[in-house]
Amino acid sequence: MTIDPAKRLADALGLQALGDEPVDVSLPGGGTLAALMLDQKGAWDRLVERHAPTAEIRDKILRNRFYQHLSQSFAGSQEYMAIEQLRALHESGRYDLIVVDTPPTRHALDFLEAPQRLADFLDRSIIRWFVKPYFSASWTTLRLFNRTVGFLFRRLEEATGVSALAEVSEFFTAMAGLFENFEPRVRQVYELLRAPQTGFLLVVSPEEQVLQEAEFFLTQIERLRVNLRAVVVNRMHREVLVRGRAPQRRTLAAIFRKLGVGPDLVEALVSNFEDYQALGRGDLLRVEAFQRQVPSSTLLLTVPNLASDVHNLAGLEAFHRHLFAEAAA
Amino acid sequence: MPVLSEPASLLQRRLWVVVGKGGVGKTTVSVLFGLWAAQLGKRVLVAEVDGAGRAAWLLGAEPAPLGMARAVRPNLSVMSVEGSAALAEYLRLILPVRRVLDVVFSSRIYQYFVAAAPGLKELMTVGKIWYEAERVDAETGHRMWDLVIMDAPATGHSLQYLGMPKAAHEVFQTGLVGRESQRLIELLSDPVRTAVHIVTTAEEMPVNETIEMYHRLCSDLQLPFGFLVVNRLHNRRFEADKLLRLRDRLAHLPQSERAIAEAVLDRALEEEGWSAIHAQYLHRLSEQVPLPRIELPFLFAEEFSSQHLGELVAVLAQQIAGLERASRPHGFRSARDS
Numbered sequence: 016m017t018i019d020p021a022k023r024l025a026d027a028l029g030l031q032a033l034g035d036e037p038v039d040v041s042l043p044g045g046g047t048l049a050a051l052m053l054d055q056k057g058a059w060d061r062l063v064e065r066h067a068p069t070a071e072i073r074d075k076i077l078r079n080r081f082y083q084h085l086s087q088s089f090a091g092s093q094e095y096m097a098i099e100q101l102r103a104l105h106e107s108g109r110y111d112l113i114v115v116d117t118p119p120t121r122h123a124l125d126f127l128e129a130p131q132r133l134a135d136f137l138d139r140s141i142i143r144w145f146v147k148p149y150f151s152a153s154w155t156t157l158r159l160f161n162r163t164v165g166f167l168f169r170r171l172e173e174a175t176g177v178s179a180l181a182e183v184s185e186f187f188t189a190m191a192g193l194f195e196n197f198e199p200r201v202r203q204v205y206e207l208l209r210a211p212q213t214g215f216l217l218v219v220s221p222e223e224q225v226l227q228e229a230e231f232f233l234t235q236i237e238r239l240r241v242n243l244r245a246v247v248v249n250r251m252h253r254e255v256l257v258r259g260r261a262p263q264r265r266t267l268a269a270i271f272r273k274l275g276v277g278p279d280l281v282e283a284l285v286s287n288f289e290d291y292q293a294l295g296r297g298d299l300l301r302v303e304a305f306q307r308q309v310p311s312s313t314l315l316l317t318v319p320n321l322a323s324d325v326h327n328l329a330g331l332e333a334f335h336r337h338l339f340a341e342a343a344a
Numbered sequence: 345m346p347v348l349s350e351p352a353s354l355l356q357r358r359l360w361v362v363v364g365k366g367g368v369g370k371t372t373v374s375v376l377f378g379l380w381a382a383q384l385g386k387r388v389l390v391a392e393v394d395g396a397g398r399a400a401w402l403l404g405a406e407p408a409p410l411g412m413a414r415a416v417r418p419n420l421s422v423m424s425v426e427g428s429a430a431l432a433e434y435l436r437l438i439l440p441v442r443r444v445l446d447v448v449f450s451s452r453i454y455q456y457f458v459a460a461a462p463g464l465k466e467l468m469t470v471g472k473i474w475y476e477a478e479r480v481d482a483e484t485g486h487r488m489w490d491l492v493i494m495d496a497p498a499t500g501h502s503l504q505y506l507g508m509p510k511a512a513h514e515v516f517q518t519g520l521v522g523r524e525s526q527r528l529i530e531l532l533s534d535p536v537r538t539a540v541h542i543v544t545t546a547e548e549m550p551v552n553e554t555i556e557m558y559h560r561l562c563s564d565l566q567l568p569f570g571f572l573v574v575n576r577l578h579n580r581r582f583e584a585d586k587l588l589r590l591r592d593r594l595a596h597l598p599q600s601e602r603a604i605a606e607a608v609l610d611r612a613l614e615e616e617g618w619s620a621i622h623a624q625y626l627h628r629l630s631e632q633v634p635l636p637r638i639e640l641p642f643l644f645a646e647e648f649s650s651q652h653l654g655e656l657v658a659v660l661a662q663q664i665a666g667l668e669r670a671s672r673p674h675g676f677r678s679a680r681d682s
Contacts, residue, residue, distance in 0.1 A: 027549075080514075220367075223647070223648060224371070224398055225367065227396060227398070227401075228396055231396060255604065255607040257600075257603075257604055262604050266604075267604065267605075267608055270597065270601050270604070270605050271605070271608070273597075274590065274593055274594075274596075274597075274605075276590065280586075283580070283582070283612075284582075284608050284609070284612050285608065287580060287582075287611055287612050287615050288607070288608045288611045288612070290644035291611040291614070291615070291644070293644055293645065293646045294644060294645075294646070296646050297645065297646035297647050300646075300647075320614070
């Protein structure tokens with residue numbers, strides 16, 4: 016399942032459109048493969064439909080303007096819903112393995128922290144302030160007698176307009192019934208993400224900027240208490256050495272002249288080779304420095320830069336051979 | 345309908361938004377734009393959103409604290425922008441009472457609200473960019489920056505950022521948030537002040553995303569376009585057939601030479617492979633994304649350094665000049681001439 020808002024997985028699997036329901040991908044061999052992409056709006060609606068205590072409350076939520084924007088356009092709600100879907104898939108018991116493709120590092124951290132933030136957001140003591148209808152007596156009392164709250168709400172009213180605030184309040188009131196079951200569900204996912212049978216894979220390329228972000232992720236692993244099983248370094252260039260040394264330019268040129276290759280092509284071949292050798296040296300230096308930051312219990316795999324773009328099943332198969340040949344060795 | 349732009353008029357705008365899929369080099373391109381515009385005498389700010397301070401790092405400087413500008417070259421400053429820091433800064437501007445602010449910032453409800461309120465961080469980020477683009481230097485009475493370059497997060501997320509003011513405006517039509525988001529929408533969609541540049545590499549997935557993004561920017565968001573920047577292009581061509589025939593003849597070589605000669609041919613085939621792929625996707629882009637295009641070469645460097653930035657700025661300058669010549673008669677006036 017991919018929670019990345021960009022439609023990459025569909026591209027990679029050669030599927031026209033991925034939906035919220037798992038789609039089977041035809042594969043040779045014994046196992047089965049299904050793919051799905053989170054449909055944010057649909058996921059929220061289904062959640063409301065599944066858990067709303069009455070049809071009246073369900074309709075009230077679905078019609079609420081604040082809800083409509085929350086479910087459609089607000090960044091961050093995607094992570095909340097991904098968690099919900101992951102939990103449902105896990106509980107269905109339909110799969111031996113669930114692979115979750117998260118957005119790039121910073122937002123992948125969002126994904127890991129989403130359950131906790133959701134729990135905070137739904138914290139009873141906070142929600143209590145919102146779940147009363149905005150014009151009710153308890154809000155008025157709260158505003159009069161609690162200075163901080165009174166201050167905050169006067170500012171909020173100025174900032175948002177009273178009608179919008181009333182709408183937000185109505186949203187929380189209607190959602191209150193749904194929240195009853197939220198906290199245990201969020202806790203379940205929190206535990207699932209940290210369970211011994213759950214592993215994290217960090218995929219990087221040997222570029223400086225990518226490795227810097229990855230190092231940041233490594234520093235967060237302990238705090239997040241996740242189990243990092245492996246790091247995959249993709250698109251790695253390799254320097255070719257002969258008896259531990261880089262071959263000399265004139266040696267190379269002489270070999271190709273001997274084969275009767277014209278001077279222009281010899282020059283082009285040798286220059287191109289030396290450029291790729293430089294990439295190989297740089298990649299190796301950066302990856303070695305990076306490897307020192309990776310815990311020794313974590314597997315580090317490298318995949319060479321393939322001479323083609325990987326975006327279909329055939330490309331994925333070639334990639335797969337590199338990845339698992341190394342893992343098996 | 346797409347809001348297409350004349351390259352010459354692009355250079356007069358005050359806000360450039362740089363978007364694209366993750367990993368295609370948005371920050372590098374933002375920095376290149378910044379260096380180029382600064383060389384023309386414009387006072388430029390590169391604002392990196394939700395980044396790791398990479399813009400500063402590329403220019404050999406330590407990143408400044410969030411929301412603070414750091415001068416890194418003559419006429420060029422960089423800044424890291426992040427939503428909750430921007431919100432705190434904004435509240436300081438509209439609520440000048442220090443003691444009250446301390447109470448607000450330390451209250452639990454505020455912390456939760458900021459962390460969890462969907463969309464708030466995105467809205468505040470765009471608000472901070474707007475503030476910098478409109479900011480006036482109190483001492484001189486002039487605008488602080490001639491050009492603000494926003495280095496947006498990866499595609500899916502950057503569209504969410506750019507769509508936030510509209511969403512917020514629809515929910516909060518009255519009140520301060522309604523008014524502020526209206527101002528953000530006006531700036532973002534104004535073809536006199538703003539241009540959105542798309543950065544991509546010429547590969548299947550980034551190109552698909554670029555096409556999708558182009559259409560969404562045309563239809564939902566209706567923002568004014570700038571350049572399409574195609575980054576890291578391989579463009580050395582070898583005749584693959586010839587290389588393969590040559591490889592068959594390596595059998596005649598002594599063992600010691602054969603392996604290394606094979607490696608040389610493999611690298612040439614690799615380069616030809618990428619160059620062919622890139623040519624194919626450039627063609628697809630020219631059919632589907634009709635924006636003035638800048639092509640930046642892949643650099644074969646052991647380590648990317650400021651020398652390489654200089655090389656790329658020279659390429660950029662040359663290509664913008666070419667596009668600009670092609671789009672006369674408007675002509676380009678630099679900040680110095682105006």
